[in-house]
Amino acid sequence: MISEEDDPNVKTRILENKGDPFVPRILVIGNEDLIVQLLERELGHLGYEIQTCDRSEKALKLFKNFYYALVFCDYNVQGKSTAMDLLHFCTENSQSTKMIIVCDAKDLENAPDTALDALIGGALDVLTKPLNLKKFKDILDKALFYNKETLAGITLYPPAGYKVIKEIGSGSICKVFLVEKEKVYYAMKVFGSKTFSIEKVKRFFREAKIISSISHPNIIKLVEYGLSEQGEIPYIIMEYLPGNTLDEYMKSTHIQTGQAVSIMRKIASALQIVHSYGVLHRDIKPQNVIITREDECKLIDFGVARVFDSELTMTNAMLGSPTYMAPESFDNINKIDERADIFSLGVISYEILAGKRPFAGAGLSGIKESIMKSKPEDPMKLNNKLPMMLRDIVGKMLEKLPDNRYGSVSEIIQELDRYEKTKYENNYKKSFIKEIFHKTWS
Numbered sequence: 001m002i003s004e005e006d007d008p009n010v011k012t013r014i015l016e017n018k019g020d021p022f023v024p025r026i027l028v029i030g031n032e033d034l035i036v037q038l039l040e041r042e043l044g045h046l047g048y049e050i051q052t053c054d055r056s057e058k059a060l061k062l063f064k065n066f067y068y069a070l071v072f073c074d075y076n077v078q079g080k081s082t083a084m085d086l087l088h089f090c091t092e093n094s095q096s097t098k099m100i101i102v103c104d105a106k107d108l109e110n111a112p113d114t115a116l117d118a119l120i121g122g123a124l125d126v127l128t129k130p131l132n133l134k135k136f137k138d139i140l141d142k143a144l145f146y147n148k149e150t151l152a153g154i155t156l157y158p159p160a161g162y163k164v165i166k167e168i169g170s171g172s173i174c175k176v177f178l179v180e181k182e183k184v185y186y187a188m189k190v191f192g193s194k195t196f197s198i199e200k201v202k203r204f205f206r207e208a209k210i211i212s213s214i215s216h217p218n219i220i221k222l223v224e225y226g227l228s229e230q231g232e233i234p235y236i237i238m239e240y241l242p243g244n245t246l247d248e249y250m251k252s253t254h255i256q257t258g259q260a261v262s263i264m265r266k267i268a269s270a271l272q273i274v275h276s277y278g279v280l281h282r283d284i285k286p287q288n289v290i291i292t293r294e295d296e297c298k299l300i301d302f303g304v305a306r307v308f309d310s311e312l313t314m315t316n317a318m319l320g321s322p323t324y325m326a327p328e329s330f331d332n333i334n335k336i337d338e339r340a341d342i343f344s345l346g347v348i349s350y351e352i353l354a355g356k357r358p359f360a361g362a363g364l365s366g367i368k369e370s371i372m373k374s375k376p377e378d379p380m381k382l383n384n385k386l387p388m389m390l391r392d393i394v395g396k397m398l399e400k401l402p403d404n405r406y407g408s409v410s411e412i413i414q415e416l417d418r419y420e421k422t423k424y425e426n427n428y429k430k431s432f433i434k435e436i437f438h439k440t441w442s
Helices: 031-047 055-066 084-092 105-110 115-120 131-143 151-156 197-213 246-252 257-276 338-354 363-373 388-397 409-422
Strands: 025-029 048-054 067-073 098-104 125-127 163-170 172-182 186-193 220-229 233-237 241-243 287-291 297-299
Touching: 025 031, 025 055, 048 055, 048 287, 048 338, 055 067, 055 084, 055 163, 067 084, 067 131, 084 098, 084 115, 084 257, 098 105, 098 115, 098 131, 098 233, 105 115, 105 125, 115 125, 125 131, 163 186, 172 197, 186 287, 197 233, 246 287, 257 287, 257 297, 257 338, 257 409, 338 388, 338 409
Parallel strands: 025 048, 025 067, 067 098, 098 125
Antiparallel strands: 163 172, 172 186, 186 233, 220 233, 241 287, 287 297
């Protein structure tokens, strides 16, 4: 089991960086002076920063704080965690990092399955001592240069001036890395190699163009975007937002009604300006809303946004997260408009006010069936302190037919502002929206 305890006697030696200071690090775990010397000789002219530590506890702490392009780990590393423990931690938390296990020949004789276990566990290779120089060079080439034009390439050759610290997020299309420039942290979003296509690159840069043209306190700020010089990997550099996604925040915090209304209004405000640019977000969900440490609310990830008049999106493609999609999104995505984002906002609003999602089902088909046909449970049954006015606002956002929803996010903002003005009035007993909501709830 990995231990987070540190040994006060452990020292980490950082070798002189002889070249470009923005090239990523290499870590050598264990007393492997020969490997360090070979790395200096083979890579010194490229300026790689090589770190060493002799115990697994220190290695674990380094993994949590820095990104490493390559790791050499002594199979018999000292410490409370084994080399296999470190390998497992590394592969679970940074898929772009490559680890090589270093074994004595006697280790393999005594335990012939060692190499196989390491490779199955995710090791790039197993290096046997005494070292074979040709084998060592081949491993370096395989680890650092073979995938120069894939996702791994940008971690080796980041945009000029940036230094990759560690991987902080991963999705089906992109990965996100924490990067540093001039002592300021940013988030760098890049493509995964398996999803690299012209259609997705265009969508990726459309996201960048959208964000760069918008300045709003509830929308993530874009710093720059482009193609990396080495391998031409598409990237976006954005402000780094320490905090939690709304999804994580809901799990750790009991959200009071007033705070829920504030979050609803801030997301609506962000959508209002996005829609004014003729753009749909297309993927409104708690995972794409960040609650910062200062309790600010930021809308992120325009990766599946679609310009109203764009023909880029394939006719049969389904974008977005099914649990939060509007009914019409399952039928023909080319006919949806801003009311689809309004429905998604309604799902989020229901969730933060009632404590559960309004729609559920087994798999995609079950979720689709629930969204298109099921009536959500009246949220006032789940939260008996929920004001009727808020219940009705959410209900109108969740109407199955787009024509029965709000026509724009501006209308939602007006209703929320009206709620803020009337919430203390004792004579508010009935819904101000009369014609629809008898049929909204089960």
